[in-house]
Amino acid sequence: MITDAITPEAYRNEDFDKKILEEMGELGLLGATIQGYECAGVSSVASGLITRAVERVDSGYRSGYSVQSSLVMGGIDEFGTEEMKEKFLPGLAKGKLVGCFGLTEPNHGSDPGSLETVAKPHPSKKGYFSLSGSKTWITNSPIADVLLVWAKLQSTGKIRGFLIERKDCPPGTLETPHLTNKNGLRASITGMIQMDEVPVPEAHMFPEVEGLRGPFSCLNSARYGIAWGTMGALEDCIARSREYALERRQFKNNPIAKYQLVQKKLSDATTDAAYGILAATQVGRLKDEGKAAPEMISMIKRQNCDRALINSRQ
Structure with missing residues (x-):
């Protein structure tokens, strides 16, 4: 299961990465907030609790889970046609298909409005677009079956x-090389998307949404998950630190947990985790009521990430 120990070899094993997503699918975790299409249809808070538990195991797992659930499945559910939903969502929900989200480019990491990937009418296939360009730092791209790519018409x-x-991509039109030697998120496979006249049916273009509203809406849902996930990572740090403090003995053979300096650090971290979980819960309830502003999600993501990092370093 997803809580099994990860070996260094597993970090570089594509079959292992696919198996993890398939196990998540069997548990009903993928795209959990989506109604229908073999998805669980749970609340945003319930989905957040899933994210919290997954990241408590490993942040790399949460990254792969978030891309599949929020960025790819969420994008298809919100902006796709009924035909797209019926074709892709059940397979993605079960982990039988792996998805990736291609927005970031080598020259425009923080400036997606300037992306250079272009879509034009295919020169030889009627009813198709031709996509050319590059994306980078794309979670799941080396193993993705379905690639949600943003391009300029x-x-x-x-x-x-x-x-x-x-x-459906002819040889030589699509490459997804690995990005190796990462320092973090090693359990999440990362790569590029390199496109050279990739043929895409016109029916596979989101019909209504245009501009940055589409990708930013997907990213907003992923940011909400990160606000929960960082709290799971922090709680794991607290549990491990507490266990160590109870076992480690110094100063007349006393456990260091006996001393107030250690107790204060654990208390501060526990308080931050409690506040972060409460904030994410409230925003999730507002999200399901259609009352959550994007700024709320940005604030809780920023605050929870900040507190998790600060406490984990102490």
């Missing part, structure tokens, strides 16, 4: 979302 200059199926 050559005709309008507007950013649109496209669903690429790897199995």
Whole structure:
């Protein structure tokens, strides 16, 4: 199961990465807030609790889970046609298909409005677009079956979302090389998306959404999950620190947990975790009521990440 120990070899094993997502799918964790299409249809708070538990095991797992659930499945559910939903969501929900989200580019990491990937009418296939460009730092890309890529229409200059199926790409048009030697998130496979005249059916372009509203809406849902996930990571740090403090003996053979300096650090961390969970719970309830502003999600993500990092370093 997903709580099994991870070996260094597993970090570089594509079959292992796919197996993890498939096990999450068997547990009903993927795309959990989506109604129908073999998804669980739970609340935002329930989905947050899942994210918290997954990241308590490993932040890399949470990264892969968030990309599959919030960025890819969430994007298809919110902006896709009914045909897209029926075709892709059940397989993604069960982990039989792996998805990735291609927005960030080598030259425009923090400036997605300037992305250079272009979509134009295919020169030889009627009813198809041709996509060319590069994306980088893309979680799941080396193992993805479905690639949600954002590109500018050559005709309008507007950013649109496209669903690429790897199995339908002719040889030489799509490459997804690994990015290796990462210092963190090693349990999450990361790569690039390199496109050279990739053919994409016109029916695989999101029909309504254009500009940055589409990708930013997907990212907003992922940020909400991160606000929960960082609290899971912090709680794991607290549990491990407490166990060590009870076992480690110094100063006349006393456990160091006896001393107030150690107790204060654990108390501060526990308080921050409690406040962070309460904030994420409230925003999740507002989200389900349609009352959550993007700024709320940005604030709880920033605050929870900050407190988790500060406490984990002490």
